[in-house]
Amino acid sequence: MKGNRFWAWSALIFGLIYFALPLIGMTEFSFRMRRGEYSFDAYRVVLADPNFRATFSYSVTLAVLTIILSVCLTVPTAYWVRLRMPRWRPVIEFVTLLPLVVPPIVIVFGYIRLYNTSSLLPLTGTITGTNALLVAGYTVLSLPYMYRAVDTGLRAIDVQTLTEAAQSLGAGWFTIMTRIILPNVLVAVLSGAFLTFAIVIGEFVLAALLNRPAFGPYMQLIGANRAYEPAALAVISFGITWACMGLIQLVTRFSQATRASR
Template sequence: MKRAAAWSVLILGMLYFILPLIGMVEFSLSMKRGIYSLEAYRVVLADPRFRQTFSYSVFMALMTIVFGVLLVVPTAFWVRLKMPGLRPYVEFVTLLPLVIPAIVTVFGYIRLYNTSSWLPLTGTIMGTNLLLLFGYATLSLPYMYRAIDTGLRTIDVATLTEAAQSLGAGWVTILAKVILPNVLVAVLSGAFVTFAIVMGEFTMAALLNRPAFGPYLQLMGANRAYEPSALATIAFVVTWACMGLIQLVTRLFKHDRTAR
């Protein structure tokens, strides 16, 4: 009886999430009346704005991942090795992006770095892109930090560091050739989540007036019928592809370590 009830709850939960997705995909295939077709996807993929915004968001996602890894890996490593007492405070700071809305953060950026401020970053395209990069890194910080911190828990950081230092390695070598390879799965997990966040983010990109995929998706949704469903399906596939890559890389890494 309990098993049947558990299966019933599971099936109902799956239907609750899957049925809207099926409806969205079915609607995206109904652009031509009476038949299913990929016409909406053809129109979307042929739109130069789609290619521009999608490539821009992919580039910004990759830059955000690089910046996040360079920021979080040394920080989490140093806190765990030298300053464990600061860990609760660092964790509190990394949780702030979940509490402070993105619109508040981006308005703060605009207020501090507008063209009449001491550092007018919004006055140039490169400066605005840099602000957006910082904003994306802030949004992904809770996930990137916790993924890497969890990876550091699984290894003996102190022993590995002492062994590397005894062989004459410096701090950069220790981080790049000792610590990073041992937490690679955790880093990739945070990286894929960051990629998914950046691809779907709307608020910061829209208010900073950057040609990102999120604002383009919103614009299409306000003016078209079938194309937004096709775009949402593409975004959904990209997000789940990232989740699948996390699982695949994790399994391959575990298998490789077991084989060794």
């Protein structure tokens, strides 16, 4: 037991050092913009840049739209598969794993090839159409995380009993979905939503090839032309990601505490 505990702690400490040292070095470098002393000049320059505010707000808007579309797509699908089509579950899981196998550059080139201005449904010729394609692409990229989060939440409840009880009281499918199923898997949905938000904020390939002013291409542009500002941007992006992870833990603990109090 002591030997196993020693190797477990050794692996944990090695992992912490492996991930923490580059982050510490990058953070320390971002404070060196003013020669001879530490300062927040790089962060001040980045936060004062109008392009930062424009690209970040654009990506946040698309992230919210992506989360809404993902929830509308995955929650009914996962619910219906678990309720009526359990044999199709391996097929659906395989389909949701495809975005992890197919690179984003393949997806975006397929979009451009299919939805260019010469196709039957032109979308890339307008800003609104291109934004719609970008949201669709982000939804595909977030599908493995959102679907598994929702499916895990559905495993924790008795879908069959809840559905039959609601139907016996005269509830329709829309009422069942919005007032019974969704509130019971809200924590799982929020977990998938925070992961989706983190993915959209840092995504580069889809936004760059569709020529949209997103936060990912802005980070790459700053990284190619500046020295200290890219480090500050990386720290900010890392902080946003960890904030999303912390919110997941906070929401989960709050939900568990609420259930325990009941």
